[in-house]
Amino acid sequence: MVQSEIKPAPGQPLSQRLAELAKVFLKLGTIGFGGPQAHIAMANDEAVVRRQWLTSEQFTEGLAVCEMLPGPASTQMGIYIGYVRAGQLGALVSGFCFIAPAFLIVVALAWGYFRFQGLPQINDIFLGVSPVVIAIILAFCWKLARKTLKDIAGMGIAIAIFILTLTTAINVLIQFILAGLVGLWWFRPRGTDSPIRNWWIPPMPLLLAHLPADTLTLSSFWGLERIGEFLLPLTTFFLKVGSFIFGGGLVIIPLLEFEVVEQLHWLTQTEFINGVAIGQLSPGPVVLTAAFVGFKVAGVLGALVSTIAIFAPSFAFIMLAAPFLLRARKNPWIQAFLKGVTPAVLGAIAAATLPLLRTTLAQPTLFYSIMSGVMGLLALVALIRYKTPTWLLVPLGAVLGLIVGLLPT
Structure with missing residues (x-):
């Protein structure tokens, strides 16, 4: 992913995308028992399978980056999904709501x-x-x-x-x-x-x-x-x-x-x-x-x-x-x-x-x-x-x- 590939959902205002991110990651942050692999699997189900916010390739690519970085990979994956979905504000909202x-x-x-x-x-x-x-x-x-x-x-x-x-x-x-x-x-x-x-x-x-x-x-x-x-x-x-x-x-x-x-x-x-x-x-x-x-x-x-x-x-x-x-x-x-x-x-x-x-x-x-x-x-x-x-x-x-x-x- 490069910066030019981050595109908002057609016809969907930023406020609505942020609200969706908050709802999804508050849920994941509340029920996400089972460790980082469970968190990542649930995030994939919500963002790729159910809502098509990311393609499978984007998700896999983002996961590879998160696993390379210092820090908890599952939390970073949530931040990454928010970043792809709604830019910098999306990253803040998804990360905060997950934590x-x-x-x-x-x-x-x-x-x-x-x-x-x-x-x-x-x-x-x-x-x-x-x-x-x-x-x-x-x-x-x-x-x-x-x-x-x-x-x-x-x-x-x-x-x-x-x-x-x-x-x-x-x-x-x-x-x-x-x-x-x-x-x-x-x-x-x-x-x-x-x-x-x-x-x-x-x-x-x-x-x-x-x-x-x-x-x-x-x-x-x-x-x-x-x-x-x-x-x-x-x-x-x-x-x-x-x-x-x-x-x-x-x-x-x-x-x-x-x-x-x-x-x-x-x-x-x-x-x-x-x-x-x-x-x-x-x-x-x-x-x-x-x-x-x-x-x-x-x-x-x-x-x-x-x-x-x-x-x-x-x-x-x-x-x-x-x-x-x-x-x-x-x-x-x-x-x-x-x-x-x-x-x-x-x-x-x-x-x-x-x-x-x-x-x-x-x-x-x-x-x-x-x-x-x-x-x-x-x-x-x-x-x-x-x-x-x-x-x-x-x-x-x-x-x-x-x-x-x-x-x-």
Whole structure:
């Protein structure tokens, strides 16, 4: 698609097209359980099959661009459909309407989680949900490994990033950039010199945050007393994260875990894994875990700022650069960079999962630890062997957690 190919529907005013986009994507944002592949399938059914807003070729081409970009592909696909249908305003309307319902759900669940955190029933729910989330992450790693680890270079990058993430304080984003540079050299088009051969790469800062002594306490509901102090940190941090979510929404796990738990101390390890679980419970992309983090830091206002910041790069990529990206996605140098980043994503996620797994298994009693491990293994088998959808497993884990909580220990 190039800019000249974006044509309004004949005889249909812009206001009507925007209203149709709002209606469709509010519906998808409300009922879109099942993860990004389910979102994309539903968007294809609405935009291509039912309404003929796009041809199948346009949809496939747009999906290829969205999967190349950092950020949640399903959300970007919604933005892209709105862009094709009604230009820049259409992109804004479709993206906002797709994100808004899940944002409200995550904020409501975050409020409920922190409000009733001490109740035994809440602990029992997350006793079952947390191992399911770990299984979802591990199943994602398994699928990504089968897809990307096809040569010794990819395996080497994944192992190197895994070790670096576990043993050093180097920011994960810097690790991704370095892996991409390795990809530029190793996967470069044969018979050409790497564009980084003669570059001088200046020393890169580790981007380590100031380490507070204790984990941040919970904000008030609206966060008015904190938003002034945390507006800039939340904005800059989530803009950075939103610009580097290569390979799917679960890439947010190592990016967030490294900083919000270990460096910034905004969340505890337990709060973080439960926040990821809440992100899985919503119909939107898992990157809405950012809203959970923002709520802990600065209430509803913090959740809003975090959500806007993490999705802003997705809007910018589609609205400002879509025509260029459709041409650039076949560039061999871009493909080489991404071939370096993708196994790095796998290594970083695998490394970040280990402390989350330890936290999940470290239950108050041996019985609960064993049951947590069993539920995680069952969920992993269900995901890999039987392709059970995550939207079914997470509530099932919550029910099993409540049942286990009733058993005598």
